[in-house]
Amino acid sequence: QVQLQESGPGLVKPSETLSLTCIVSGGSMGSYQWNWIRQAPGKGLEWIGYIYNSGSTYYNPSLRSRVSISEDRSKNEFSLKMNSVTAADTAVFYCARAIPVANTGSFYFDSWGQGTLVIVSP
Amino acid sequence: SYDLTQPPSVSVSPGQTAIITCSGNKLGNKYASWYQQKPGQSPLLVIYQNDMRPSGIPERFSGSNSGNTATLAISGTQAMDEADYYCQAWDRSSGVFGGGTKLTVL
Numbered sequence: 001q002v003q004l005q006e007s008g009p010g011l012v013k014p015s016e017t018l019s020l021t022c023i024v025s026g027g028s029m030g031s032y033q034w035n036w037i038r039q040a041p042g043k044g045l046e047w048i049g050y051i052y053n054s055g056s057t058y059y060n061p062s063l064r065s066r067v068s069i070s071e072d073r074s075k076n077e078f079s080l081k082m083n084s085v086t087a088a089d090t091a092v093f094y095c096a097r098a099i100p101v102a103n104t105g106s107f108y109f110d111s112w113g114q115g116t117l118v119i120v121s122p
Numbered sequence: 123s124y125d126l127t128q129p130p131s132v133s134v135s136p137g138q139t140a141i142i143t144c145s146g147n148k149l150g151n152k153y154a155s156w157y158q159q160k161p162g163q164s165p166l167l168v169i170y171q172n173d174m175r176p177s178g179i180p181e182r183f184s185g186s187n188s189g190n191t192a193t194l195a196i197s198g199t200q201a202m203d204e205a206d207y208y209c210q211a212w213d214r215s216s217g218v219f220g221g222g223t224k225l226t227v228l
Contacts, residue, residue, distance in 0.1 A: 047217030
C-alpha cells in the first residue's frame with residue numbers, strides 16, 4: 001500500500017516561494033501521475049498540477065506562471081514550488097497519486113497524503 | 123476553462139438514497155470520479171471511471187455519467203456517510219474538481 005507524506009514549511013512570507021516535498025513510500029513511482037492539490041480553508045479542492053512519465057508536467061492554467069513540479073526518483077519523492085505567494089495561497093496542500101485510465105487521457109486519484117497546512121503571512 | 127457544478131448541499135434521511143449531481147459540458151464524454159472528504163481528513167476515492175468502486179468502498183455507493191451530468195448515489199445512507207463529496211474530471215490534460223456538495227444525514 002503506497003503512502004504519501006508532505007513536508008515543508010508551514011509558514012511562508014508574502015512574495016516568497018513556497019516549497020513542498022512529497023515522499024512516496026511502500027512502492028516505486030513507476031508509471032503513475034504525481035499530483036499536487038490544494039484546499040483553502042473552508043473551500044473546495046483545487047488541482048495544481050502533475051508530473052508524469054518521468055518528467056512531463058502540466059499545470060493548472062490559472063497557476064502556470066507561478067508553479068513548478070519536479071521529481072527525484074532516486075529518493076522516491078516529488079516537489080512543488082510556488083513563487084510570489086500571497087495570502088490567497090494559504091491552504092492545505094495535498095500530494096496525490098493518480099492512476100491512468102488506459103488510452104483515455106483520464107486519471108483518478110487513488111492515494112492521498114495527509115495534507116500540510118501552509119499559511120502565507122508576514 | 124472547464125467547470126463542474128455541484129449543488130452546495132444535499133440532505134437525506136438515514137436509510138434513504140442520496141443523489142449528488144455534477145454537471146459539465148459534455149461530461150458524459152469524459153470519465154468522472156468522486157471523492158468523499160470528512161472533516162480534518164484527506165479525500166477518499168469512492169467512485170472512478172464513472173461507475174467503478176475501489177476495493178473497500180461499500181456497495182451502497184454507485185455512480186453514473188451521461189450527457190452533461192454525472193451522478194453519485196448512496197443507497198441506504200448511513201450517518202457515517204455524512205461528508206463533503208467532490209466530483210472530478212479531466213479536460214485537455216487539466217484536472218477539474220466540482221465545488222463540492224455537503225451531504226447531511228438527518
